[in-house]
Amino acid sequence: MSKRDYYEVLGVERQATDQQIKSAYRRLALKFHPDRNPGDARAEEAFKEAAEAYAVLADAQKRGLYDRFGHAGVNAGGAGGAGFDPTIFADFSDIFSGLGDMFGFGGGRRRRGGPQRGSDLRYDLEISFDESAEGTETSIVVPREETCETCTGTGAAPGSTVETCAQCQGSGQMRFQQGFLTVARPCSNCRGTGKTIAKPCTTCRGAGRISRERKLTVKIPAGIATGQQMRLTGEGEHGTAGGPLGDLYVVVHVQEHPFFQREDDDLYCELPIHFPTLALGGSVKVPTLKNREELHIPSGTQPGTRFRLRGKGMPNVSGRGQGDLHVIARVAVPKKLSKEQKHLLEELARTMPVQAEDGSGSEEKPFFERMKDMFT
Numbered sequence: 001m002s003k004r005d006y007y008e009v010l011g012v013e014r015q016a017t018d019q020q021i022k023s024a025y026r027r028l029a030l031k032f033h034p035d036r037n038p039g040d041a042r043a044e045e046a047f048k049e050a051a052e053a054y055a056v057l058a059d060a061q062k063r064g065l066y067d068r069f070g071h072a073g074v075n076a077g078g079a080g081g082a083g084f085d086p087t088i089f090a091d092f093s094d095i096f097s098g099l100g101d102m103f104g105f106g107g108g109r110r111r112r113g114g115p116q117r118g119s120d121l122r123y124d125l126e127i128s129f130d131e132s133a134e135g136t137e138t139s140i141v142v143p144r145e146e147t148c149e150t151c152t153g154t155g156a157a158p159g160s161t162v163e164t165c166a167q168c169q170g171s172g173q174m175r176f177q178q179g180f181l182t183v184a185r186p187c188s189n190c191r192g193t194g195k196t197i198a199k200p201c202t203t204c205r206g207a208g209r210i211s212r213e214r215k216l217t218v219k220i221p222a223g224i225a226t227g228q229q230m231r232l233t234g235e236g237e238h239g240t241a242g243g244p245l246g247d248l249y250v251v252v253h254v255q256e257h258p259f260f261q262r263e264d265d266d267l268y269c270e271l272p273i274h275f276p277t278l279a280l281g282g283s284v285k286v287p288t289l290k291n292r293e294e295l296h297i298p299s300g301t302q303p304g305t306r307f308r309l310r311g312k313g314m315p316n317v318s319g320r321g322q323g324d325l326h327v328i329a330r331v332a333v334p335k336k337l338s339k340e341q342k343h344l345l346e347e348l349a350r351t352m353p354v355q356a357e358d359g360s361g362s363e364e365k366p367f368f369e370r371m372k373d374m375f376t
């Protein structure tokens with residue numbers, strides 16, 4: 001792909017002044033900045049293209065080479081473009097100084113030392129199936145970062161003072177010129193805080209924050225399902241410099257039940273029923289969440305038949321009633337038989353139609369036809 005002309009990219013004349021080039025680039029960079037076009041690959045390409053053009057045209061020497069030799073003049077080695085520096089994403093202050101925060105660039109532009117909201121925390125809580133059905137109250141222990149009370153977050157021992165870092169004059173950053181860009185790195189003397197402490201607080205060792213475990217009581221509503229979460233406002237970490245507290249999210253994981261399976265607010269279970277009951281009809285007991293329910297089985301009930309017990313499912317977590325319980329009939333085949341049972345079954349078997357092992361049996365109807373007959 002051939003490269004576009006740098007003047008064309010920036011939309012300026014070849015005689016454009018440095019100031020015109022700069023403001024043209026500023027306009028394009030603001031328009032196509034990735035922070036303002038999240039996920040837009042074309043905007044990012046346009047942004048990089050403008051940055052590359054500006055990197056050349058803003059540099060008198062490179063611009064001169066470009067004017068005489070075109071892209072070849074500034075494209076040392078070919079690949080990588082005209083010394084396009086990816087750190088352009090990291091620091092814009094030289095281009096955007098004076099614009100303030102009105103453009104709301106995310107990341108890296110938050111003022112150091114200003115109030116920041118505390119981090120949100122996540123706690124994964126496992127509860128039993130019965131607890132999810134009935135609701136419960138449980139206590140959890142959550143470690144979080146809190147502002148040190150001894151030094152009220154300054155990190156300095158009581159009576160001692162916090163001083164502005166001499167190396168970075170309190171900015172917390174050291175700036176380096178790299179081509180046309182200014183690159184900022186955290187100050188090594190104060191580790192980016194902008195402050196030095198003569199006598200650090202002994203409680204927090206100068207960090208201003210300490211990790212503390214908190215015991216909290218969590219109310220879990222009946223009907224909660226795996227993956228649902230509860231937000232405990234203000235139970236996250238402390239903010240810095242008076243910033244608000246973060247929140248705590250308790251994410252619930254419900255253990256499986258050996259008998260019930262949940263789907264939305266409905267429950268499903270498989271109930272083994274003896275063959276005579278299925279054949280003759282009768283009544284069986286079905287375990288439910290709270291007790292046992294009587295279920296009428298009509299005569300000739302087939303395995304796989306579904307019965308619905310209304311309102312015997314899970315309670316809705318928002319308090320909107322109960323789901324249903326679906327009971328799927330299965331055949332219970334005894335593994336051990338008494339002498340009498342064996343005798344009776346043999347008697348029964350004698351009265352049943354003969355079941356040949358293939359379609360060429362003694363009866364006239366084909367195998368699958370006879371199979372069908374047996375079950376109707």
Ligand SMILES: [Zn+2]
Binds near residue numbers: 150153201202208209
């Ligand atoms: Zn402290």
Ligand SMILES: [Zn+2]
Binds near residue numbers: 166194
């Ligand atoms: Zn410093």
